[in-house]
Amino acid sequence: xxxxxxxxxxxxxxxxxxxxxxxxxxxxxxxxxxxxxxxxxxxxxxxxxxxxxxxxxxxxxxxxxxxxxxxxxxxxxxxxxxxxxxxxxxxxxxxxxxxxxxxxxxxxxxxxxxxxxxxxxxxxxxxxxxxxxxxxxxxxxxxxxxxxxxxxxxxxxxxxxxxxxxxxxxxxxxxxxxxxxxxxxxxxxxxxxxxxxxxxxxxxxxxxxxxxxxxxxxxxxxxxxxxxxxxxxxxxxxxxxxxxx
Amino acid sequence: xxxxxxxxxxxxxxxxxxxxxxxxxxxxxxxxxxxxxxxxxxxxxxxxxxxxxxxxxxxxxxxxxxxxxxxxxxxxxxxxxxxxxxxxxxxxxxxxxxxxxxxxxxxxxxxxxxxxxxxxxxxxxxxxxxxxxxxxxxxxxxxxxxxxxxxxxxxxxxxxxxxxxxxxxxxxxxxxxxxxxxxxxxxxxxxxxxxxxxxxxxxxxxxxxxxxxxx
Numbered sequence: 303x304x305x306x307x308x309x310x311x312x313x314x315x316x317x318x319x320x321x322x323x324x325x326x327x328x329x330x331x332x333x334x335x336x337x338x339x340x341x342x343x344x345x346x347x348x349x350x351x352x353x354x355x356x357x358x359x360x361x362x363x364x365x366x367x368x369x370x371x372x373x374x375x376x377x378x379x380x381x382x383x384x385x386x387x388x389x390x391x392x393x394x395x396x397x398x399x400x401x402x403x404x405x406x407x408x409x410x411x412x413x414x415x416x417x418x419x420x421x422x423x424x425x426x427x428x429x430x431x432x433x434x435x436x437x438x439x440x441x442x443x444x445x446x447x448x449x450x451x452x453x454x455x456x457x458x459x460x461x462x463x464x465x466x467x468x469x470x471x472x473x474x475x476x477x478x479x480x481x482x483x484x485x486x487x488x489x490x491x492x493x494x495x496x497x498x499x500x501x502x503x504x505x506x507x508x509x510x511x512x513x514x515x516x517x518x519x520x521x522x523x524x525x526x527x528x529x530x531x532x533x534x535x536x537x538x539x540x541x542x543x544x545x546x547x
Numbered sequence: 548x549x550x551x552x553x554x555x556x557x558x559x560x561x562x563x564x565x566x567x568x569x570x571x572x573x574x575x576x577x578x579x580x581x582x583x584x585x586x587x588x589x590x591x592x593x594x595x596x597x598x599x600x601x602x603x604x605x606x607x608x609x610x611x612x613x614x615x616x617x618x619x620x621x622x623x624x625x626x627x628x629x630x631x632x633x634x635x636x637x638x639x640x641x642x643x644x645x646x647x648x649x650x651x652x653x654x655x656x657x658x659x660x661x662x663x664x665x666x667x668x669x670x671x672x673x674x675x676x677x678x679x680x681x682x683x684x685x686x687x688x689x690x691x692x693x694x695x696x697x698x699x700x701x702x703x704x705x706x707x708x709x710x711x712x713x714x715x716x717x718x719x720x721x722x723x724x725x726x727x728x729x730x731x732x733x734x735x736x737x738x739x740x741x742x743x744x745x746x747x748x749x750x751x752x753x754x755x756x757x758x759x760x761x762x
Contacts, residue, residue, distance in 0.1 A: 320737075320738070321737060322581055322737075323576065323577060323580040323581050323737070323740070323741075324577055324655070325577060326576040326577045326580070327573065327574060327575070327576060327577055327660040330573050330576065331573060384632060384635070384636060385632075386654075387628045387631055387632055387635070387654050387657055388625065388628040388629065388632060391624050391625075391628050391657055391658075392621070392624070392625070392628075395620065395621050395624055396621075424620060424624070425620075425624075425658050425660065425663050426658065427577035427655050427658040427659070427660075428577075429658070430654065430655060430657060430658045431577075431651060431655055431658075434651035434654045434655065435651055438650060438651055478749075479752075479756075479759050480748075480749050480750075480751075480752035480753040480756070480759055481745070481748070481749050481752075482759060484570070484573060484748055485745050485748040485749050485752065486745070488741050488742070488744050488745035488748065489741070489742055489745035489746075491741050492738045492739065492740075492741035492742035492745060493738070493742075495737060495738035495741060496736075496738045499736065499738065
């Protein structure tokens with residue numbers, strides 16, 4: 303259940319592009335055609351799935367306060383978290399290089415489709431952002447980190463696929479001249495982000511149920527009318543509309 | 548101009564408008580938009596980027612003849628990461644609240660495309676002084692957009708600037724609020740950053756029609 307929740311949260315609610323604007327550079331630059339967008343999206347999913355769990359291990363066993371205690375008691379109070387930027391980015395750059403070499407050796411066809419995008423990915427904010435969010439949200443287990451990396455990748459993939467499809471269509475529309483290209487893409491992304499905000503209420507669903515059932519049990523005691531449940535539900539909905547900020 | 552020759556000042560002034568990194572070169576949007584809901588973090592972010600890009604450009608330019616071209620990306624990343632760690636630690640020491648607010652976005656300066664883009668395109672081929680000017684100019688161009696977006700979003704979204712209630716008090720209904728003005732809460736939400744930048748691009752390209760792209 304934990305995994306399902308994290309998956310939907312990372313794909314829809316905390317979507318890399320629409321909620322945090324991560325990886326916007328390549329999102330805007332490579333979204334002119336659907337086929338290239340799919341290639342880059344797949345590469346991002348792949349690299350995120352590999353680097354987030356790796357950086358999780360680094361964070362747990364090297365960087366966090368007290369993480370070095372496996373080396374012996376005298377290392378227990380070291381806090382190396384200020385090194386995390388440099389270590390994370392080094393891991394990412396190395397992994398990207400490694401992935402490129404391995405893919406080239408074992409699957410030339412995949413290399414041809416992903417190849418040109420892989421070097422771009424080392425400097426894609428979504429990749430480093432994934433690792434930094436993983437660190438700041440203190441994800442508990444290795445499998446959750448793996449899940450987080452994979453699902454944020456899927457979210458990014460969906461975003462770039464959608465914008466590429468829209469941009470292919472919009473070529474035939476009559477856009478005001480100064481807005482052509484970059485301008486309209488920004489505005490469409492903004493509108494899509496507004497659309498994605500509606501997923502924000504999805505995760506409060508669990509809390510609502512608890513609150514409603516509490517209300518219900520209270521009602522049974524009081525034997526009052528059912529209307530309070532609806533009121534409580536409306537209240538929680540209102541709250542959830544405000545809270546995503 | 549005693550200090551700057553005409554060519555040098557062009558290096559600084561060009562990126563401010565007609566070659567702006569955000570609206571024309573499409574670089575560095577990643578970390579730019581999420582923190583512009585208010586003016587103060589936007590300015591701090593702009594200053595951080597000016598520091599990182601100015602100093603980083605000089606360092607890369609000094610090392611440009613000894614960096615093997617095959618591993619230059621990693622070398623560049625290490626230089627940026629070191630500078631960003633300095634910024635992060637300084638912010639944590641002197642402005643802890645603000646650094647919490649900026650959260651991961653300070654770290655994301657590392658992958659800010661402007662920085663890698665300028666290293667690749669300019670610092671690797673030019674001397675330190677020119678690279679410094681280029682770095683500061685581009686970071687200023689980035690900062691200006693950030694500050695414009697932050698200004699409008701904070702003013703229209705919460706009716707404040709730097710936290711001061713410039714439009715009156717919404718609770719006591721003073722000044723603008725007394726004639727029925729309301730804050731547009733929408734402006735504080737993340738999607739509006741994109742739309743505001745879209746509008747900036749629109750305005751800029753209507754004024755300078757040479758910049759218009761093909762569809």
